[in-house]
Amino acid sequence: MAIPANWKHALAMLPHLQKCVADRRKITYGELGQLIGHPPLFLGAPLDVLRDEILERHHLPRIDALVVNAETLEVGDNFYKGGRGQMSDEDYRALLDDERVRVIAYGNWGAVIPRLLALYRPEQGRPLGERSPLGNNG
Numbered sequence: 001m002a003i004p005a006n007w008k009h010a011l012a013m014l015p016h017l018q019k020c021v022a023d024r025r026k027i028t029y030g031e032l033g034q035l036i037g038h039p040p041l042f043l044g045a046p047l048d049v050l051r052d053e054i055l056e057r058h059h060l061p062r063i064d065a066l067v068v069n070a071e072t073l074e075v076g077d078n079f080y081k082g083g084r085g086q087m088s089d090e091d092y093r094a095l096l097d098d099e100r101v102r103v104i105a106y107g108n109w110g111a112v113i114p115r116l117l118a119l120y121r122p123e124q125g126r127p128l129g130e131r132s133p134l135g136n137n138g
Contacts, residue, residue, distance in 0.1 A: 011116070012038075013046065013050060017032075020066045026073060062103060
């Protein structure tokens with residue numbers, strides 16, 4: 001079973017995002033795209049997979065909050081599924097800052113990311129969307 005491209009790119013992001021957590025820094029779409037060999041302009045779909053299919057499913061902090069635009073140093077307006085709505089820039093930044101604090105404070109990325117990578121390998125014989133105990137499935 002071949003892994004879909006968006007899943008492949010989402011999973012490829014995880015070790016780089018883990019390094020960003022360790023370094024307590026943001027990473028631009030361009031930097032991340034270069035690291036995973038995917039055009040930064042097309043990172044939206046893999047980031048959606050990361051948000052909707054991996055982080056949400058396993059009740060993990062939004063590590064993708066570290067991926068930002070090079071000019072604004074902020075995530076895009078579609079970071080949340082429904083977009084930012086009528087939220088002011090100040091409120092949106094405060095919400096994202098809180099999210100990044102949760103990401104850094106989580107402290108278990110070193111154990112969870114290797115388990116996620118192993119979980120979603122097609123050769124493990126599991127469907128890509130199947131839930132598996134990571135200790136965060138609630």
